[in-house]
Amino acid sequence: MTTSTDGVWRRLMRRRRFRAVLQLAVLVAVAASASFLLTPSRVTPAIPGDDSLGQIASATIRAPRDFDVRDREATAQKREEAARSVWAVYDFDLSAGDVLRQRIASAFAQGRAAIEEWKRQNPEKAARLLERGKRRSPEQDELVRGLLGQRDEFWKALQAVMDEEDYLELARAGFDPAVERAADPLVEAANRGYAVAERELLAADRERGIVVRSLPGDPRAFAPGSAGPYGTPERQMGRDEIDRVRDLAQVRADIDRAAQERLPQLSPQLRHAVAQAVRRATRPNLAYDDAETRRRQDEKRAAVKEAVLQIRRGERIIEAGEPITKTHLLIFQAMRASGRAASDEQVRWGGALFAALICFALYVFARRNVRRFRLRTRDVVMLAAVLGLQLLAVRGSLVGAEALRDLLREKLHGVYWTWAGEALLAAVPYAAGSMLVRLLLTSEAALVWTAGFAPLCGVMVGSGLQPAVLALVSGVVAADRVAHARTRGAVFQAGLWTSAASVCVLASFALFQGRIWTMETAAALAGAVLGGALVVPLLVLLVAPAFEWMFGYVTDIQLRELANFNHPLLKDLIVQAPGTYHHGIVIGAMVDAAAMQIGANPLLARVGAYYHDIGKGKNPLFFGENQKGENRHEAIEPQMSARLIHRHVTDGVELARKAKLPQAVIDFILQHHGTRLIGYFFHKAKEEAERKGEPPPSDAHFRYAGPKPQSREAALVMIGDMVVATSRNVTGGDAATLRQLVDKAIQQIASDGQLVECELTMRDLDLVAGSFAGTLHGIYSARPEVPPDARPPLRVLESVPARVAGK
Secondary structure (H helix, E strand, O other): OOHHHHHHHHHHHOOHHHHHHHHHHHHHHHHHHHHHHOOOOOOOOOOOOHHHOOOEOOOOEEOOOOEEEEOHHHHHHHHHHHHHOOOEEEEEOOOHHHHHHHHHHHHHHHHHHHHHHHHHHOHHHHHHHHHHOOOOOHHHHHHHHHHHOOHHHHHHHHOOOOOHHHHHHHHHOOOOHHHHHHOHHHHHHHOOOOEEOOHHHHHHHOOOOEEEEEOOOOOOOOOOOOEOOOOOEEEEEOHHHHHOOEEHHHHHHHHHHHHHHHOOOOOHHHHHHHHHHHHHHOOOOEEEOHHHHHHHHHHHHHHOOOOEEEEOOOOEEEOOOOEOOHHHHHHHHHHHHOOOOHHHHHHHHHHHHHHHHHHHHHHHHHHHHOOOOOOOHHHHHHHHHHHHHHHHHHHHHHHHHHHHHHHHHHHOOOOHHHHHHHHHHHOOOOOHHHHHHHHHOOHHHHHHHHHHHHHHHHHHHOOOOHHHHHHHHHHHHHHHHHOOOOOHHHHHHHHHHHHHHHHHHHHHHHHHHOOOOOHHHHHHHHHHHHHHHHHHHHHHHHHHHHHHHHHOOOOHHHHHHHOOOOOHHHHHHHHHOHHHHHHHHHHHHHHHHHHHHHOOOHHHHHHHHHHOOHHHHHOHHHOHHHOOOOOHHHHOOHHHHHHHHHHHHHHHHHHHHHOOOOHHHHHHHHHOOOOOEOHHHHHHHHHHHHHHOOOOOOHHHHEOOOOOOOOHHHHHHHHHHHHHHHHOOOOOOOHHHHHHHHHHHHHHHHHOOOOOOOOOOHHHHHHHHHHHHHHHHHHHHOOOOOOHHHOOOOOOHHHOHHHHOOO
């Protein structure tokens, strides 16, 4: 998405009502999908498919019940015909003449003001000029040359460009009010009747006619009582009137003719100059209104009712031997769409209501009672998508297993096909969704999701309590074991645990039913092992990248690889900017501990801390943690310093994308400064501007582009970044001092509005402050003690540009 689009989306997401509507829409979508997936299968009528156009019907087909068929093609054709009947709308601007007079008056007034200013600055020459009157004199020539410098201002007031000679002619006349009044008959000639820019614009509507309406709010356009159907004065114009509409070329010719006829008192040169001023400033007063025309066309389309074929029960649709037409195909599609009995509609509504109640009750309970159950909107959408896809996968797997069982019945003899069928049905990947959710989100989210999926799965399979219990137990075990997966091999290990849980569930039900020692049970247990140990992990590993790409997630497997210090970007960073590298490692340790305290993703926060400043590797010596004595910012302007500081974000994004880092990690680079102000260089630039007497600089040039942190992990890195930067100036490492430092950093960031778009609560911030202070205290406790006389004095943060520059 573009930047402007991202900003609108973030503003919408901050509104509680919008989030509630979006979550309601997700709930409706889940209910709608469940209403179809939970409905038992029925055999639909055997009717020809969509590819049977032109074929001969093999049997007579009759309507099984009453239904309506919507003919979309006929409806679209009628609506387009209605739209074509709408006349084109043109807007008539009656104020065009007044506007033209105002522009001419403003231009002449500007010219006279320029003359008065010249006289005020040159009083002696002005007196001599007054004595000589209108006779040519050196003073007049000097005045005209001075007015030539005011030509552009005259053009601006006139909103038109004139030839220089015509302008000078008006200037020699002193922009006389009498000359200005002489333009009035030319203005009247210009605005007599309708005028368009090009007559060719009316050619397409000449035969049919057009609708002319005045601009909104202009009550003078037509006589009283001429209001049209849209509440705006308007009239229709036929071919004869359209032929009398002038274009700009004709209007300008009329202006020239009026100048010759009605301005004989002016000299030819001055008459030409006045005519040119009016010609150049004239605009058309009739313009095509595309938006209004399209609105009326849309109203006409909406007024056309849908074309519907009413089919009655028992009515013959097609006779055997007849060719199949498009109308037949429309009816066949309607029959397929309504191929269930009336009672099945109740089943659908029941399935939708059941799914909505389950999802709503679990979601509300988890939001209010499970502390670490904090989902963003995209998480809710993802859970709904996984739920729908998992139900679809189970339904498809069951259908496929039944089809294979029927095929094996023909190929195998005796009871072997029965055993194979039991194994196939037990291999259905019930736990895939739970494992995928835990791989992408938290254990709490996976548990709630599994609790919602299990009863829905039981209703859909429709074979007692066993499918629901199997989905619940295997899903919980899969989510628990995959939580520790840091490699793809570990996902398969989680699959082994999942298969063991499935075997236990099936065995317990077999014991309860008294058939534990049967071959059918053995086959089912073997199928459960195959499905849990192989099908579920493979399916999750195949689907997970798609969800990562669609929703911007990153799995712990990827994060584990990125957390390796042998990653090329980190290896380059330690060589190019060792201070920045160490800075990221310290922040990583802090945010890792804090994330565990508030229920965020510790591994994601730590990896984000490692990579958030990789852009500093391109200009390392401009950042305080990499400087050794020399401060390069002292030799350049503060504006340039701010640009260099800004660049580490864009450079970091560029490096991250070249290295194909996940978007979730790139977001740390973009968001770890939010829209904060680079305060030191802004105040420095402000002081320099005050010293030079220049206007103060805009703080927009000294702010990061953002966006603000969108996740708790990104907010932790922002806070940690500031805390580590400020802690470099602390000489004492006692717990109270460090806690005060952390609290001050959090207050500054929060008061700047940087945390409004993430979900950190006041309780979270208190936990984060305590965790950060504890981690810093551990770091300071590990430092060797510095003698008091060797300690540098504690300096004010704003007075240390090298140490603050990058923060």
